[in-house]
Structures are given as structure tokens and as C-alpha cells.
Amino acid sequence: MILQTRVLVLNQNYQPINICNIRRAINLIGKEKAENVVETGEYLRSVDDIFEKPDVIRLFYMVKRPLQKKKLTRREVFIRDRFQCQYCGSFQKDLTLDHIIPRCKGGGLSWNNIISACKKCNHRKAGKTLQEVGMEPIKYPKEPKPNPYIFISEYNIKSTWIPFIPWVKKEPIPA
Numbered sequence: 001m002i003l004q005t006r007v008l009v010l011n012q013n014y015q016p017i018n019i020c021n022i023r024r025a026i027n028l029i030g031k032e033k034a035e036n037v038v039e040t041g042e043y044l045r046s047v048d049d050i051f052e053k054p055d056v057i058r059l060f061y062m063v064k065r066p067l068q069k070k071k072l073t074r075r076e077v078f079i080r081d082r083f084q085c086q087y088c089g090s091f092q093k094d095l096t097l098d099h100i101i102p103r104c105k106g107g108g109l110s111w112n113n114i115i116s117a118c119k120k121c122n123h124r125k126a127g128k129t130l131q132e133v134g135m136e137p138i139k140y141p142k143e144p145k146p147n148p149y150i151f152i153s154e155y156n157i158k159s160t161w162i163p164f165i166p167w168v169k170k171e172p173i174p175a
């Protein structure tokens, strides 16, 4: 249905903030809360009016949205570490998670303590500390920065939207 067509929503400062459907976009334009920023040359007719079909709209006011923190999951840790064992540097499909400070020594489940390790390295390190086993990660792990455009990756981007999307997070593909 045409009213379900996706429309990119830009903040007042032109930063993409959301995707809505045409019905919502027309509603925002009608209430003078947003403007159409891409001329599509296509029109929609209602009972008593005619609208240009919106494709990208810009809000007339700033919307502040808290950045969503990444959830600590196996997959997110592997993505952060680019599917690379952080001890030997090999790229693996069947990575494991290693606690840098082992659980038995009080190491917790946190972005700073969880790292991608191949089975061999994980086995070698086991319940020991880095010092005990003489290993060092390629990079000490940190919490990844939130991606403000995460909502875009869930959808197919239309070619008309690309000029408005400064950066689209592409997830690395396992080797």
C-alpha cells in the first residue's frame, strides 16, 4: 500500500533520525512540523487536497534522541573485534569469548573484559591471567560507540536517501 512507503526523516540539522511511512510524513507536513526536501514529482490525491509524495522530510524542530548503547552479546563482541582472535590475530568463524580477567579470579561480563579468542588461544589461556600465561591482546577491548544510524541498517536504503546519510555502518563479514 502506497501510504506504507518508507520516508526518511531528517532532524532540523539534516541528520537522519528515523524512517516513517508516507501517511505519517504527510501528517507532519500538513501540521507544518516538517518539509519535503526531495522533489519527487509524484503526487498523491486525497478527497480535498493534493500532496507531493514525500521521500525525505526534514523536521522544523530538533529532536533529541538518546543514543542506544550496544548490547553486550557474542555477536556484538565478534563484530567489534572484526571476527579476529585478539590473541593470535587469526580470522575465525567459530570464535569463542574469553574473559581477560578470568571469572574464577573475579573478572566480570563487561565490554572491557570480554574479548574474541580462537579455541586454541582460549584453551591456552584458560583460567589464567594475561601475566600468568604471558599473552597480550592485539587491542585492549573497549565498549563500542553507539551507532546513531542503526535504524537505517534495518532497512534497504533508497538511492534518493544516500546524499542524506553521511555514514552507514556496514557490519564486517566473517572471513
Ligand SMILES: [Zn+2]
Pocket: 085, 086, 087, 088, 089, 090, 117, 118, 119, 120, 121, 122
Ligand atoms: Zn587465537
